[in-house]
Amino acid sequence: VPELPEVETIKNELSPRIIGKRIVDVTLLDPKAVKEPSPEGFRRELKGKTIENLNRRGKYLLFHLSQGKTLIIHLRMTGALLLNNPADRYVRAVFRLSGGDQLAFVDRRRLGILRLTDHEEAIISKLGPEPLARGFTVGKFAQRLRGRTAPIKAVLLDQHVVAGVGNMYADELLFRAKIHPLRRTDSLSQKEIKTIYLAMRSVLHAAIEGKGASVDTYKRPAGNSGTAHIEFAVAHRENEPCPVCGTPITRLPVRNRGSYYCPRCQRFKNDRL
Ligand SMILES: [Zn+2]
Numbered sequence: 001v002p003e004l005p006e007v008e009t010i011k012n013e014l015s016p017r018i019i020g021k022r023i024v025d026v027t028l029l030d031p032k033a034v035k036e037p038s039p040e041g042f043r044r045e046l047k048g049k050t051i052e053n054l055n056r057r058g059k060y061l062l063f064h065l066s067q068g069k070t071l072i073i074h075l076r077m078t079g080a081l082l083l084n085n086p087a088d089r090y091v092r093a094v095f096r097l098s099g100g101d102q103l104a105f106v107d108r109r110r111l112g113i114l115r116l117t118d119h120e121e122a123i124i125s126k127l128g129p130e131p132l133a134r135g136f137t138v139g140k141f142a143q144r145l146r147g148r149t150a151p152i153k154a155v156l157l158d159q160h161v162v163a164g165v166g167n168m169y170a171d172e173l174l175f176r177a178k179i180h181p182l183r184r185t186d187s188l189s190q191k192e193i194k195t196i197y198l199a200m201r202s203v204l205h206a207a208i209e210g211k212g213a214s215v216d217t218y219k220r221p222a223g224n225s226g227t228a229h230i231e232f233a234v235a236h237r238e239n240e241p242c243p244v245c246g247t248p249i250t251r252l253p254v255r256n257r258g259s260y261y262c263p264r265c266q267r268f269k270n271d272r273l
Contacts, residue, residue: 002075003059004131004164005207005228006218010081011056013211013221014103017083022050022098023065030092033107036115045069045116046095058127058163062120070120072113073105078217079112081105085223108217127163131200136162138197145185145193152188152196153181153254165200168213168235171260173199175234180268181252181259206231234260 002010023046031039049065056062061081063071073081082088082104093105093114105114117123128144129136144161145152155161156170165173174181176199179192188196210228212218215236220226229236233243238251242262252259 001077001166001168001216002079002212002218003166003169003207004056004204005169005210006212006226007056007059007061007075007164008208009212009226010075010221011054011061014081014083015054017101017221018051018097018103019054020051021101023047023095024098025096027094027096028092029094030107030110033092033105033110033112033114034116035113036117042114042116046071051097057124057130058159059166060124060127062124068118070117072115072117072120072123074113075107076109076111076113078108079105080107080217080219081221082219082223083221085221103221127159128161129163131162131164132204138194141197141200142190142193145188148185150185151182151254152179152185153257153259155185156200157257162200165204167257167259168215168229168232169200169203169207171235172232173203175261175266176203178265180266181254181261182268234262236260 026043026046028039028043034042049069051063052066053064059074061073065071084102088106090106090108091104092107095103097103145155148155153170153174156165173196177195179196207213207228210226210231211220212226213229214225215229218226234249237249237260239248242249242265245264247262247264249260250263
């Protein structure tokens with residue numbers, strides 16, 4: 001599942017290849033992937049637009065186009081963007097670019113979303129802050145957590161709290177912070193919040209260095225895999241020994257999401273309950 005480091009890698013690797021190019025034609029093999037406007041309007045309005053910039057916000061890719069339009073792509077569970085790599089049976093849309101390049105949107109489970117809008121703020125402004133932004137201090141993180149009674153794992157996954165953290169990296173950062181995924185958020189001490197904050201930043205930075213994690217279907221635009229999952233301590237490692245203490249990694253549902261953790265390194269304590 002593409003999270004912040006995977007989407008950031010896609011942005012970084014696509015940008016030098018597509019910025020400045022014109023969209024010559026769009027083929028929609030799965031019109032249902034388009035949420036806004038109509039599939040026909042989507043094709044018609046994209047044709048002839050130039051890609052002026054490519055940005056990421058949370059897990060969204062924002063293609064800034066000429067005439068103030070933005071193509072927003074949310075890859076969700078199994079979406080990927082492949083450049084000149086059309087031999088994929090799950091291709092849902094193909095963007096033909098000036099110069100002959102082809103950008104394909106592929107999506108096995110068909111949950112990804114394409115939209116073309118003049119009002120990207122309507123979607124993006126609801127997101128919480130970027131966890132790696134320079135101005136996102138531990139104080140601001142603590143403010144976002146304040147008064148929340150849900151388990152910390154669920155709060156980290158809430159895109160209104162911070163944008164871009166998903167299931168894999170929430171598990172990894174809680175392991176590094178030695179915090180049980182079910183800890184009630186309002187039971188965390190200031191010291192624990194700081195530990196979580198630092199773990200979040202270092203886990204995300206390391207995953208960007210590793211060009212994302214290919215545990216499932218994630219592919220980089222050239223069709224190759226990332227390497228970030230090689231460093232995973234707990235995520236998708238059920239029954240493997242904890243790299244710190246050797247205890248088997250356990251899987252536990254937290255609000256319907258499988259959470260991987262070490263029952264010894266991440267002991268449950270909840271002083272205020
Ligand atoms: Zn352990």
